[in-house]
Amino acid sequence: MSDARTGPxxxxxxxxxxxxxxxxxxxxxxxxxxxxxxVVCGPSGSxxxxxxxxxxxxxxHERGQILVDGIELTGDIRHVDAIRREVGMVFQxxxxxxxxxxxxxxxxxxxxxxxxxxxxxxxxxVHYLERVHIPEQAHKYPGQLSGGQQQRxxxxxxxxxxxxxxxxxxxxSALDPEMIKEVLDVMVELAQSGMTMICVTHEMxxxxxxxxxxxxxxxxxxVETAPPKEFFAAPKSERARxxxxxxxxx
Amino acid sequence: xxxxxxxxVAHSALAAAVRRWRARLFGGVLNSLLTLLVLxxxxxxxxxxxxxxxLKASFAAPDDRVCQAAGGACWAxxxxxxxxxxxxxxPYAEQWRPALVVLIFAALLLASFARRxxxxxxxxxxxxxxxxxxxxxxxxxxGLTPVETDRWxxxxxxxxxxxxxLGGGFPLALLLAFGRRSSLPAVRLLSIAYIEVAxxxxxxxxxxxGLIVLPLFLPQGFDIAKLWxxxxxxxxxxxxxxxxxxxxGLQAIPxxxxxxxxxxxxxxxxxxxxxxxxxxxxxxxxxxxxxxIGAFKDTVLISIIGLFDPLQDxxxxxxxxxxxxxxxxxxxxIAALYFVFCYLMSLYSRRLERRLAxxxx
Ligand SMILES: Nc1ncnc2c1ncn2[C@@H]1O[C@H](COP(=O)(O)OP(=O)(O)OP(=O)(O)O)[C@@H](O)[C@H]1O
Ligand SMILES: [Mg+2]
Numbered sequence: 001m002s003d004a005r006t007g008p009x010x011x012x013x014x015x016x017x018x019x020x021x022x023x024x025x026x027x028x029x030x031x032x033x034x035x036x037x038x039v040v041c042g043p044s045g046s047x048x049x050x051x052x053x054x055x056x057x058x059x060x061h062e063r064g065q066i067l068v069d070g071i072e073l074t075g076d077i078r079h080v081d082a083i084r085r086e087v088g089m090v091f092q093x094x095x096x097x098x099x100x101x102x103x104x105x106x107x108x109x110x111x112x113x114x115x116x117x118x119x120x121x122x123x124x125x126v127h128y129l130e131r132v133h134i135p136e137q138a139h140k141y142p143g144q145l146s147g148g149q150q151q152r153x154x155x156x157x158x159x160x161x162x163x164x165x166x167x168x169x170x171x172x173s174a175l176d177p178e179m180i181k182e183v184l185d186v187m188v189e190l191a192q193s194g195m196t197m198i199c200v201t202h203e204m205x206x207x208x209x210x211x212x213x214x215x216x217x218x219x220x221x222x223v224e225t226a227p228p229k230e231f232f233a234a235p236k237s238e239r240a241r242x243x244x245x246x247x248x249x250x
Numbered sequence: 251x252x253x254x255x256x257x258x259v260a261h262s263a264l265a266a267a268v269r270r271w272r273a274r275l276f277g278g279v280l281n282s283l284l285t286l287l288v289l290x291x292x293x294x295x296x297x298x299x300x301x302x303x304x305l306k307a308s309f310a311a312p313d314d315r316v317c318q319a320a321g322g323a324c325w326a327x328x329x330x331x332x333x334x335x336x337x338x339x340x341p342y343a344e345q346w347r348p349a350l351v352v353l354i355f356a357a358l359l360l361a362s363f364a365r366r367x368x369x370x371x372x373x374x375x376x377x378x379x380x381x382x383x384x385x386x387x388x389x390x391x392x393g394l395t396p397v398e399t400d401r402w403x404x405x406x407x408x409x410x411x412x413x414x415x416l417g418g419g420f421p422l423a424l425l426l427a428f429g430r431r432s433s434l435p436a437v438r439l440l441s442i443a444y445i446e447v448a449x450x451x452x453x454x455x456x457x458x459x460g461l462i463v464l465p466l467f468l469p470q471g472f473d474i475a476k477l478w479x480x481x482x483x484x485x486x487x488x489x490x491x492x493x494x495x496x497x498x499g500l501q502a503i504p505x506x507x508x509x510x511x512x513x514x515x516x517x518x519x520x521x522x523x524x525x526x527x528x529x530x531x532x533x534x535x536x537x538x539x540x541x542x543i544g545a546f547k548d549t550v551l552i553s554i555i556g557l558f559d560p561l562q563d564x565x566x567x568x569x570x571x572x573x574x575x576x577x578x579x580x581x582x583x584i585a586a587l588y589f590v591f592c593y594l595m596s597l598y599s600r601r602l603e604r605r606l607a608x609x610x611x
Contacts, residue, residue: 058509084515095510099528108524109514161514 007070009034009165009196010055010087015064017050017220024050025061026220032165032198032213037191039207039228040200042217043243048200051217052167055198056087069164085113088158092170094150096142102129102153103138106160114161121160128156132186148179152186165196172203202247208232216240313572327576328583331567335583338403338558338566344395347386348406354379354386355409363598365605376417383410399475403558405587407477408549411484415545418485423492424527430497441493448490453548456483457555480552488545495537499530532602539599543592550588560584 008031017025024047032038040048053059054066057073057080066073068083097105106125110116116124129135132152134145142150151171158166168187172180184206191197191210201207207214207228214231216224218239224231235241276282306322309329317324328335337348358379361367367375387406390396402410429441448456460483461476468474503526511521531538553562564580567573 056513058512081515081517084513087513089513091506091510091513093506095504095506097507097510097525097529099532100524109516112520112524113515113517157514 008032008067009036009069010198011065011067012051012055013065013067015051015054015061015066017047017054017059017061024220025054028064028220028222030215030222030225032196034164035194035196036212037196037210038198038213038215039211040198040215040217041202041204041207041243041247042223046217047220048217049169050220052089052169052198052200055167056084056089058089085161086164087167088161088163088165089167090151090154090158090169090171092173094142094147094154094174096150096154096157098142101139101141102134102145105142105153106157109157110160124160125156128159129153131159131189132156133182146179147175148182151175151179151183155183155186155190159190165198166190168197168199168201170200170202172201204232204244204248216243218243314575318575323582324573324576324579327567327573327579330573331564331570331580332583334404334567335560335563335580336404337406338563339401340403340406341395341397341401344389344397347389347394347397348402348404351383351386351406352409354383355406355413358413359594363601399477402477404560404563407552407557408546408559410477411481411549411552412542412546414481415484415488416542418481419488419492419545422485422489423496426489426493427496427500430493431500445490445493448487449494453487454551454554456487457551459483460486461555476555476557480555480557484545484549488541491541491544492538495534495541496530498537499534500526502533503529535599535603539595543595546591546595547588560587 010030010032012028012030015025015028016023026047028047028051030038030051040051042048050059054061054073055068061073069086071079071082073079073083096102097108100108103122103125106128107118107121110121110124111118114121126135126138129138132155134149134152134156137145137149137153142153145153151174155171171187172183175183180203184203187197187199187206188210197210199206199211211228214224214226214228215222216231216235216237216239223237224235224240226236231240232244235244275285302322304322306320308317308320308322308324308326311317311320311324311326314324314327317326333342333345336352337345340348358376361375362372383406385391385394387402387410388397388399426441426445429437430445432438432441457480460479464479464482465474507525507529508521511525516524550559550561553559553565558566561584564584568577568580
């Protein structure tokens with residue numbers, strides 16, 4: 001396991017995935033170092049979510065290898081469980097548990113998956129609620145919060161598992177414009193704390209600020225991987241140029 | 251307004267109330283017509299009803315002829331026979347036992363409805379309560395005279411059947427609901443077949459079949475009381491209905507809930523127990539209570555295999571030559587008895603829905 005400490009945190013090697021006839025991931029390879037922040041962009045239907053969801057086995061890849069912290073994702077349920085414990089995920093639609101209070105949402109997995117004592121888990125939950133700036137909402141239900149608050153609870157919920165890496169799938173796309181900033185601020189703080197992150201987002205301001213690496217996907221392929229300065233100044237591929245001109249509106 | 255006399259304030263409050271009610275009852279032509287129609291029907295029926303049920307009713311009378319002479323309801327019949335209607339042929343001197351059993355059930359239901367006790371304490375309370383029920387009914391220990399199940403009649407019988415049917419039917423229903431959604435074709439087909447067959451045959455037919463068929467599965471010489479055959483049949487029947495109710499709830503849970511649970515690393519059982527089931531069950535409370543109420547009322551059907559529920563007890567009581575004519579009063583009493591139980595269930599379900607409402611989002 002020597003390469004678990006020194007090798008990449010997340011690595012995809014020639015990953016393929018089909019939905020029926022549709023080739024959703026086509027020979028995708030990507031290595032994410034510890035502490036690296038990767039921002040993934042690309043047109044709708046290009047396979048961004050599918051790639052992210054393969055990393056924690058919400059989708060199953062059909063060819064190639066995916067390794068997280070040196071553990072390979074296979075059919076072995078123990079590997080899947082181990083990887084899910086180490087990788088947190090934030091969804092576009094928040095997916096909070098509506099029948100549980102904010103605190104219960106946060107405490108559930110640490111208590112039942114990490115076998116933490118409830119008292120400790122609650123202290124941890126309060127700590128992360130403070131980090132996402134909503135400690136006062138602990139005893140409300142998700143349905144009583146605004147979208148931006150719900151998404152910050154979702155981030156705190158993932159962090160309570162003390163993951164090694166975080167996956168974000170368009171975390172601000174379902175939010176009203178005035179709430180986007182409060183969520184992005186939390187994500188920037190998280191990035192600055194050294195968390196390994198893969199973010200699918202179209203917030204290019206955020207990408208410029210925190211990304212170490214930009215990944216551009218189209219039609220199931222990774223078309224371009226570059227540091228943000230190069231990517232925004234001079235995208236190498238025609239498709240990325242087109243995409244950027246559309247999204248940046250010039 | 252500050253120095254207006256109190257009577258003027260009261261007057262304006264009264265005027266506001268009158269206005270509000272006028273708008274409610276006579277707002278629009280159709281509304282006014284309906285109000286008048288209802289008032290007319292009440293005027294036609296209410297006085298006669300009050301006269302029959304109260305003013306001219308006989309609360310103490312030796313027989314139905316005396317009641318008839320008085321011209322009103324014959325509640326004296328109920329007074330004379332209510333112990334038989336409620337407890338049937340349970341030995342007369344021992345009827346404090348079934349009475350206590352009814353109270354135990356009431357206490358257990360109230361304890362569950364209040365939702366004050368933690369789940370584990372509540373479960374223990376139920377186990378203790380049900381043991382007490384069996385001991386009180388059956389006797390044979392603690393110096394209680396043994397009473398065979400054929401003499402467990404009336405209200406305790408209906409409650410034992412209904413509570414046992416729901417308690418036993420619920421876990422089976424959960425298994426069937428998950429079986430029907432299983433990815434294993436054999437499990438899925440078996441569940442579907444069970445549900446369709448159980449629902450597709452009238453309960454009365456199942457009662458007869460259960461009576462005859464259940465003993466065939468038991469070892470030779472091992473007899474099982476009619477009551478328990480009916481209970482098993484009841485459980486198997488209710489489970490099929492509840493399974494479909496639960497399945498409806500499961501289908502309403504968005505995929506995102508499963509994915510969020512998976513992404514947090516929760517296992518299959520944990521996901522079910524903490525995320526999916528609580529939501530599916532609370533979503534389907536109205537349908538569950540509907541099934542419960544139907545099941546409770548279905549307990550009167552057991553008279554067909556010779557078990558004495560309160561309705562059958564009433565019919566027996568009406569064979570008393572002194573009270574042949576009192577059947578309306580007998581049936582009104584039974585109707586009221588069942589109504590009280592069903593209405594309490596429905597009240598509870600509404601309260602539960604309201605309590606779970608803030609969690610919806
Ligand atoms: N469960 C599924 N079954 C069938 N096809 C799917 C499924 N999930 C995704 N797809 C298809 O795979 C392709 C890639 O989907 P994916 O969700 O990864 O795209 P995306 O890049 O995240 O797009 P968006 O920006 O719209 O979220 C799409 O064409 C989509 O229709
Ligand atoms: Mg997507």
